Amino acid sequence: MAAVTPDEHERQQDGHCRARVNLRPAAARPFGAAARAALKDTLFPDDPFRGLGGMPPARRAWRVARYFVPALDWGAGYSAASFWYDLLAGVTIASLSIPQGISYATLAGIPPVIGLYSCFVPPLVYAVMGSSRNLGVGPVATSSLLVASIVGGKVRASDDQRLYTQLVFTSAFFTGVLQAALGLLRLGILVDFMSRPAITGFMGGTAIVIMLQQLKGFLGMTHFTTKTDIVSVLRYIFHNTHQWQWQSTVLGVCFLIFLVFTEQVRRRRPKLFWVSAMSPLLVVVVGCVFSFLIKGHKHGIPIVGTLKRGINPSSISQLKFQPEYVGVAMKAGFVSGMLALAEGVAVGRSFAAMKKERIDGNKEMVAFGLMNLIGSFTSCYITTGAFSKTAVNYHAGCRTAMSNAVMSVCMALVLVALAPLFRHTPLVALAAIITSSMLGLVKHREIRRLYEVDKADFAVCAAALLGVVFSTMITGLGVAVAISVLRALLHVARPSTSKLGRVSCGSGAGAADDDHAFCDVAQYPGAATAPSILVLQVAGSPVCFANAEYLRERIARWVEDEEKAVAGEDLLYVVLDIGGVTAIDSPGIEMLREVHGELERKGMKMAVTNPRMAVAEKLVLSGLAELVGESWMFLSNGDALAACRYTLQGSKHGGVPPV
Amino acid sequence: MAAVTPDEHERQQDGHCRARVNLRPAAARPFGAAARAALKDTLFPDDPFRGLGGMPPARRAWRVARYFVPALDWGAGYSAASFWYDLLAGVTIASLSIPQGISYATLAGIPPVIGLYSCFVPPLVYAVMGSSRNLGVGPVATSSLLVASIVGGKVRASDDQRLYTQLVFTSAFFTGVLQAALGLLRLGILVDFMSRPAITGFMGGTAIVIMLQQLKGFLGMTHFTTKTDIVSVLRYIFHNTHQWQWQSTVLGVCFLIFLVFTEQVRRRRPKLFWVSAMSPLLVVVVGCVFSFLIKGHKHGIPIVGTLKRGINPSSISQLKFQPEYVGVAMKAGFVSGMLALAEGVAVGRSFAAMKKERIDGNKEMVAFGLMNLIGSFTSCYITTGAFSKTAVNYHAGCRTAMSNAVMSVCMALVLVALAPLFRHTPLVALAAIITSSMLGLVKHREIRRLYEVDKADFAVCAAALLGVVFSTMITGLGVAVAISVLRALLHVARPSTSKLGRVSCGSGAGAADDDHAFCDVAQYPGAATAPSILVLQVAGSPVCFANAEYLRERIARWVEDEEKAVAGEDLLYVVLDIGGVTAIDSPGIEMLREVHGELERKGMKMAVTNPRMAVAEKLVLSGLAELVGESWMFLSNGDALAACRYTLQGSKHGGVPPV
Incomplete structure (x- = not known):
């Protein structure tokens, strides 16, 4: 029997094969359509406007409006029953907002009343625009300290309080612009690159740093270092023992024990959530009364000081866009x-x-952005979804974002009527409140679990934590994000290659035909491989500039190894299974062309299995499909193997090398 | 017939199935071993020391030495016949090195003799350490101008030539340290992130910028702007028409025409490579004689000026590590x-x-690093593999890196004897030489091909080119690298998900059994899908923090769409084909857990197909394998489908919902 010529082989295959690799329709897809499809899938994975085309204009507008303003969505069916739940939840989180607002504003180095302002306007905006039904909005400790550490690097609050506060407002403005822009551009994708382990580490480190800052309050100190790293802070504290005032310490420890106790109560009995929710306000009220009665500020218990009555004044004229300051405000x-x-x-x-x-990341960004933008015009500083408030809101049984509106109204009442009453609040009470809320943020259990399940994730987490504690918050965050991004890039730079073998698996009872799979021979040592034929799988990343050279080297090594392994027989066919490759760029195509050339020089034939649409497109456009030959592109590895065996037999009988 | 309980199902399956998903050995693999294997595959894809263990110590040492010092490798079998080829090639590239050395040093703003020094020591180092047999080493235009633009930002060459030159030496030192460190740490991977389209665009832009700089020489101008962007340069030239000297222009155009003509000769007849290789030296010699005879520098033809006789003096004492200068030197x-x-x-x-x-990227880096490090001690500035020299070397028939050593010896002879002769070289001759060699770097054909094959690659290329031409070289390079990295990250953030259907394919003639494949239904509209069962493939990226949330949303949408599509029947099984997923991290595991929970709530069963070793490990460690149930993990989609159908039948007959 003579050798099979390429043409004959193709013809014979045509007769038997019921399906061929589909190259044509893909190649015909114009660039515009492909790019639009890719863009849509990248930025609108939720595809919000499906089936909108067929609607009448009015309904369509209403649907779009409901999409962008979630309040219209839940407001349409809002019932009185829901309102009572939201009222209770709103009042509860308001009671938490007063002490938190004052505390975090102190942490940020701005007048305490700004903390209260920041619990009035932003929650109102979020109630209208936010897509989450549980989120409680307000200032948070991490961002407060972060803003303070960045703005404080330019202007010290103790030197020029007015300018410092203006820069904090301006930074809130830029926060708003950034967040709204990211949301409108559907770049929620960027947040995904702050990995969970990185955030866990960063939060843990920040909690430690914030607790260290509270030593100022606990020790009744009147001055403090602007540094945040553990070494500087401890050195400052022990070099300034003369500032220590034991009265503050005693009071603070009592408050802290009370707060930790109520938190424990909530943990054991979630129904008693209101005990821990009310306790910070209780601490503040008790502290106020106590320091008012004993005139605490004259006996080693520093107090908050004047709090102006009245709701948020406009702060538009206070935003600083002068070139001298705009840089630091933008950075912060x-x-x-x-x-x-x-x-x-x-x-x-x-x-x-x-x-x-389900909540929508992009909508949340727009809501946060508007909240901070409008906040920066109304004397508020940076706000976001706060963990403690959200937890209390959730446990208090909130139904919709209406609870944020209720909180907002409560805060307005506090501002116009009660604010001055809080001027006697001892600073140590605030320190105790902050410290107790930070204790839960050092998630030692989660960190230990990371260590057990994934050492690399643990390393990211530890780097972020140590970076924050021993250097600055920016360093910690930078290190964590950099490691996360590098790990992601490494996946792209080093896709997986593996030699596949055939594993038979009877397909359960009930099915007539036997089935088989092609699996990694390293994972399934019993997998059957054919002599003269090497099946290689490339997967785990698109084939692109970042890995083309690596893949060329790695494939060459697989081929070399296989040649040595089958010393007796010649290796004649290399089947590349690229079914898991989702995209290929021009350096990737060049690489395949080189591999094809190298194999051809060695007298081997390259076959390609199951190229996907995007890959098939490029193979055709670049002419590689023609080079490899369409009859050497298969739908499955089994198919490829059979074709190799068939040509092999033909050539053996005829005594001529295979085509 | 009663419904099949999970236990029964498992038992029945056990009877039929010859292979199961292999979870055990993977789970037993300790972290250390897994990390070592991953690290080895990432950094040593070429695995240089295979089979070294069994050798006697002396042979092993020799083999390691030969690995690190390629000269030992080729030197051992070096023959006289090879030497004659290398001698010819070496002399040819030396003749090119003289004008190029002087030209590029002028471009870098340093004394011309440093360009000659840089063609003596570095090639000698490369001859010993380099792994390429063709590479011609020396200064190159891009790096010269880049160093000049960065160092020039700190100190202007015209203000303090001595300090400027010292900073250039120091930057060569840091170049050496960086390159050697990258090579030793096996971080060749970083270079892979400069994609080919990015480099094409950057080189094209740089070539245009360099040609613009040559207008100084062509117009005989004595002063010039330090900016490099096209707008500034053209504006400067047309604002300073009084500096123009027509004599230089006439001479320059003659030289340029001659050089372009000889280049055309080489293209048409590659055997006449020596015509174009010698022509720059000829231009310099003719220019020297001409300007010497007519006293050109007095008639509008500026010349190079004094060139000291003698080989490289030591420059160790000239390296500047003062904090004031070390920053700019490191950056450059x-x-x-x-x-x-x-x-x-x-x-x-x-x-x-x-x-x-084959050349080894990591070895090349070490060689380049040593070359620049030793160069910075011996009055050389940054050198690398130069395109023009390499091309001439290759065409001249070089056999080994010995040709670099020959060039080095020739340069030493020039330095000790002939250097002063070149002082009459007209600057416009150098401008003509640089311009003619830059013409080939604007690869318009490659750029057009990119436009045709891959619009995204073309965008990267265009961004780099326009960035360099209209802004600075650093901007262009930064933009190109940033776009490349972002594209790579996007691949990770948005893995591909597709619904699979069964496509039958007869496996050519000669094989007995029929075969089938599971393919994207969008690509193969005829693919058969089963009602009640949805087969989803996730591929293209590891499942990790950057895409976990996206995948959760995307999978939920596939399930929703499928529910709508099969309106009549219930969707009961979702098979996740994760055979193309090479790794998974803890957020990825959480995502799968959530998907499993969501499907369970909807009364659907989740099955997993063909998890790879690294993924199976994590599934077991995190307890997810137990949650899904080992009997719901399959080797192939066919197997999974059959099992789903089987349980479905059982449940239908019995009238109870499937397990």
Whole structure:
């Protein structure tokens, strides 16, 4: 029997094969259509406007409006029954907002009343625009300290309080611009690059740093270092023992014990959530009364000081866009904005998951952005979804974002009527409140679990934590993000290659035909391989500039190894299974062309299995499909193997080398 | 018939199935071993020390030495016949080195003799350490201008030539340190992130910028702007028409026409390569004689000026490590070092590909690093593999790196004897030489091909080119690298998901059994899908923090769409084909857990197909394998489908919902 010529082989195959690799329709897809499809899938994975085309204009507008303003969505069917739940939840989180607002504003180095302002306007905006039903909005400790550490690097609050505060407002403005822009551009994708382990480490480190800062309050100190790393802070504290005032310490420890106790109560009995929710306000009230009665500020217990009555004044004229200051305000706004976004979206997602709801990252960004933008015009500083408030809101049984509106109204009442009463609040009470809320943020259990399940994730987490504690918050965050991004890039630079073998698997009872799979021979040592034929799988990443050279080397080594292994017989066919390769770029195509050339020189034939649409397109356009030959492109590895065996037999009988 | 319980199902399956998903050995693999294997595959894809264990110590040492010092490798079998080829090639490239050395040093703003020094020591180092047999080593235009633009930002050459030159030496030192470190740490991977389209665009833009700089020489101008962007340069030239000297222009155009003509001769007849190789030296010699005879520098033809006799003096004491200067030197060294590396490795690779040889990126980096490090001690500035020299070397028939040593010896002779003769070289001759060699770097054909094959690659290329031409070289390079990295990250953030259907394919003639494949239904509209069962494939990227949320949303949407599509029947099984997923991290595991939970709530069963070793490990460690149930993990989609159908039948007959 003579050798099979390429033509004959193709003809014979045509007769038997019921399906061929589909190259044509893909190649005909114009660039515009392909790019639009890719863009849509990248930026609109949720495809919000499906089936909108067929609707009448009015309904369509209403549907779009409901999409962009979630309040219209839940407001349309809002019932009185829901309102009572939201009222209770709103009042509860308002009671938490007063002490938190004052505390975090102190942490940020701005007048305490700004913390209260920031619990009035932003929650109102979020109630209208936010897509989460549980999120409680307000200032948070991490962003407060982060803004303080960046703005404080330019202007010290103790030197020029007015300018410092203006820069904090301006940074909130830039936060708003950034967040809204990311949301409108559908770049929620960027937040995804702050990996969970990175955020866990960063939060843990920040919690430690924030607790260290509270030593100022606990020790009744009146001055403090502007550094945040553990070494500087401890050195400052022990070099300034003369500032220590034991009265503050005693009071603070009592408060802290009380707060930790009520938190424990909530943990054991979730129904008593209001005990821990009310306790910070109780601490503040008790502290106020106590320091008012004993005139605490004259006996080693520093107090908050004047709090003006009245709701938020406009702060539009206070935004500083002079070239001298705009840089630091942008830096503070962008960095803390990204972090606040990551925190807010993460908090929202975890509670939404508990209620089995879905929240939309891009909509959340727009809501956060508007909240900070409008906030920066109305004397508010950076706000986001806060963990403690959200937890209380959730446990208090909130139904919709209406609870944020209720909180907002409560805060307005506090501002116009009660604010001055809080001027006697001892600073140590605030320190105790902050410290107790930070204790839960050092998630030692999660860190230990990371260590057990994934050492690399643990390394990212530890790097972020140590970076924050021993250097600066920016360093910690930078290191964590850099490691995360590098790991992601490494996946692209080093796709997986493996030699496949055939594993038979009877397909359960009930099915007539036997089945088989092609699996990694390293994982299934019993997998059957054919002599003269090497099946290689490339998977795990698109074939692109970042890995083309690597793949060329790695494939060459597989071929060499296989040649040695089958010393007796010649290796004649190399089947590349690229079914798991989702895209290929021009350096990738060049690489395949080189591999094809190298194999041809060695007298081997290259076959390609199951190229996907995007890959097939490029193979045709670049002429590689023609070079390899369409009859050497197969749908399955089994098919490829059979074809190799068939040509092999033909050539053996005829005594001529295979085509 | 009663419904099949999970236990029964498993038992029945056990009876029929000859292979199961292999979870055990993978789970037993300790972290250390897994990390070592991953690290080895990432950093040592070529596995240089295979089979070294069994050798006697002396042979082992010899083999390691030969690995690290390629000269020992080729030197051992070096023959006289090879030497004659290398001698010819070496002399030819030396004749090219003289004008190029002087030209590029002028471009870098340093005394011309340093360009000659740089063609003496570095090639000698490369001859010993380099792994490429064709590469011609020396200064290159891009790095020269890049160093000049960075160092010039700190100190202007016209203000303090001595300090400027010292900073250039120091930057070469840092280039050497960076390159050697990258090579020793096996981080060749970093160079892979400078994609070919990015480099094409950057080189094209740089060539245009360099040609613009040559207008100084062509117009005989004595002063010039330090900016490099096209707008500034053209504006300067047309604002300073009084500096123009027509004598230089006439001479320059004659030289340029001659050089372009000889280049055309070489293209048409590759055997006449020596015509174009010698022509720059001829231009210099003719120019020297001409300007000497007519006293050109007095008639509008500026000349090079004094060139000291003698080989490289030591420059160790000239390296500046003062905090004031070390920053700019490091920046210049690192940026131009990365670029020189990318250029050198790319040049080496393309010529090695023509000779069907392989060069080792990491070894090349060490060689380049040592070359620049030793160079910075001996009055040389940054050198790398140069395209023009390599091309001439290759065509002149070089056999080994010995040709670089020959060139080095020739340069030493020039330095001790002939250097002063070149002082009459007209600057316009150098401008003509540089311009003619830049013409080939604007690869308009390759750019057009990119436009045709891959619009995204074309965009990267265009961004780099326009960035360099209209802004600065650093901007262009930064933009190109940033776009490349973002594209790579996008692949990770948005893996591909597709619905699979069964496509039958008869497996050519000669094989007994029929075969089938599971393919994307969008690509193969005829693919058969089963009602009640949805087969989803995830591929193209590891499942990780960057895409976990996206995948959750995307899978949920596939399930929703499928539910709508099969309106009549219930969707009961979702089979996730993760055979193309090479790794999974903890957020990825959480995502799968959530998907499993969501499907369970909807009354659907999740099955998993063909998890790979690294993934199976994590599935077991995290307890997800137990949650899904081992009997719901299959080797192939066919197997999974059959099992689903079987349980479905059982449940239908019994009238109870499936397990």
